[in-house]
Amino acid sequence: MKKFLGPGLAMAAGIFIGAAAIQGLHAQAKPPAYVVIPILKITDAETFQKIAPIAGPAATAAGGHYIIRTDKIMALDGTPPARLVVIAFDSVEKAQAWANSSAIKEVDALRAKSTKSLSYIIEGVAN
Numbered sequence: 001m002k003k004f005l006g007p008g009l010a011m012a013a014g015i016f017i018g019a020a021a022i023q024g025l026h027a028q029a030k031p032p033a034y035v036v037i038p039i040l041k042i043t044d045a046e047t048f049q050k051i052a053p054i055a056g057p058a059a060t061a062a063g064g065h066y067i068i069r070t071d072k073i074m075a076l077d078g079t080p081p082a083r084l085v086v087i088a089f090d091s092v093e094k095a096q097a098w099a100n101s102s103a104i105k106e107v108d109a110l111r112a113k114s115t116k117s118l119s120y121i122i123e124g125v126a127n
């Protein structure tokens with residue numbers, strides 16, 4: 001019986017250490033961030049058309065990628081926006097750096113001039 005005690009304790013210690021390491025890795029994972037831009041109404045279509053050529057490359061340069069960029073929205077409850085944009089980033093910090101970039105400042109000025117819209121940074125759930 002004593003000959004099984006040592007390996008059994010070693011196996012239990014290994015399981016405990018492995019579980020602690022996995023828990024530590026999960027705790028270190030930063031949650032993703034999403035920039036959500038509901039465009040409620042386009043008031044100046046000509047000016048609005050100037051946004052995409054600037055916004056797309058700026059998102060890519062900041063490490064973001066488009067999840068949603070559409071005007072095909074089906075209402076389930078309430079009035080949907082005219083267009084919805086969702087951009088994913090690896091972290092809130094990267095989304096904030098994107099939002100503070102000079103290219104996005106230019107996009108925001110065009111968006112404010114040509115639409116009634118909102119914008120948010122939302123922290124997602126870490127995997």
